[in-house]
Amino acid sequence: MAEPVITDAPERERFEVHLDGVLAGFAEYMRGPSLVVYPHTVVHREHEGRGLGSALARAVLDDARARGLKVLPTCPFIAAYMAAHPGYSDLHYRARSVVVD
Numbered sequence: 001m002a003e004p005v006i007t008d009a010p011e012r013e014r015f016e017v018h019l020d021g022v023l024a025g026f027a028e029y030m031r032g033p034s035l036v037v038y039p040h041t042v043v044h045r046e047h048e049g050r051g052l053g054s055a056l057a058r059a060v061l062d063d064a065r066a067r068g069l070k071v072l073p074t075c076p077f078i079a080a081y082m083a084a085h086p087g088y089s090d091l092h093y094r095a096r097s098v099v100v101d
Helices: 052-066 078-084 084-091
Strands: 007-008 014-019 024-030 034-041 068-074
Touching: 007 052, 014 052, 014 084, 024 052, 024 084, 034 052, 034 078, 052 068, 052 078, 052 084
Parallel strands: 034 068
Antiparallel strands: 007 014, 014 024, 024 034
């Protein structure tokens, strides 16, 4: 298998993974000044089972870390990846509690 190539495609607000120049999957994002939301990750059926989803998850989380962003993983795959890899727990967005008098 060729090595996957993962790139940020900001004009489409997603990271893409390509194999031999063919789009194999993507992870969508909504990026703000201090937070990034990952709502949806897709690996096309013909490319499943090759670790591409995990490679995408690592890439998007490493990018968030490099940018100093907290992560709100609304995508179940990204959320599960973060839960299984505690090295990314520091990135997890936690809402502040609001105290009302």
